[in-house]
Amino acid sequence: MFVRAYLRASTIEQDASRARADLEAFAAERGLAIAAAYVESESGASLQRPELFRLLADSRPGDVLLVEQVDRLSRLNAADWERLRAEIRQRRVKVVALDLPTSWQLAVAHSDDFTARMAEAINGMLLDMLAxxxxxxxxxxxxxxxxGIATAKAKGVYVGRPEDTERNTAILAMLQSGQSWNTILKATGCSRSTLARLAKRLTPGGTVGATIA
Known part of the structure; x- marks a missing residue:
């Protein structure tokens, strides 16, 4: 059984290191070692999460998917959550979340099949509920x-989120130097949608175009 940690954060620098420490402490308390960590900054409301599906592809039956909170794994709608759950079930991966104590027993081997099946059934029900x-x-x-935005616009005071110009300038430079999207995502912690918007600023000649609002 391998324990694989999944960390989804709004920005990699801000949240992932703290969550990783919590997951490592949880594993160490139970005499387990985390075999690999998969980190990404994609939205939990989307199934477009390459690192999560890479984790599942790397997993073998009985492996543990360790996550800090269920909402790190899913903020999906019902249909997408069912698709993800089906993938997890098909690969026979056990989901263990720090905010779901009933799942903790899945991280240890059970002495009999009945106990293991009961634990998985109870955990599955609660996992669906938390999702x-x-x-x-x-x-x-x-x-x-x-x-809130509608109210602010009605009052004429809405200005939108300020652009992180320092980060975006660095991303544009990385794009111009030919670095891959995956490398940029991991290095900067920006979302794929943000990267796509910034890529559109580059003209065919490779210079930075006008700022897109």
Missing amino acids: AIARKDYEDRRRRQAQ
């Missing part, structure tokens, strides 16, 4: 954000 709660929290925050 649904994570999705609702995501939708509630998006709705409140949209309401």
Whole structure:
């Protein structure tokens, strides 16, 4: 059994190192070692997460997918969550989350098949419930954000999120030097959608175009 840590953070520098330390401490307390860590900054509301699916592709039946919180694994809608759950079940990977104590027993070997099956059934039910709660929290925050923006626009005070010009300048330079998207994503912690928007600023001649609002 291999333990594979999955870390999804809004920015790699800000959150992933702390989460990694928590996962390593959890594993060490149980005499386990993390075989590999998979880090990305994609949205939990999207299935477009190459590192998560690389983790699943690397896994063998009985391996553990260790995550800090269920919402790090999923803020997916019901249909996408079912697709991800089907992939996890097909590969017979055990999901262990620090915020789901019932899952902790999946990180240790059970003496009999009945106990193992009961633990997996209970954990699966609670995992589905927490994934649904994570999705609702995501939708509630998006709705409140949209309401706040609409109110600010009505008052004429909405200015939008300020651009991180220092980071974006560095990303544009990396694009111009021919570095791969995956390298840039890992180095900067930006999202794939942000990188796509910045790539559009480059003209066919390789110079930086006008800023896109």
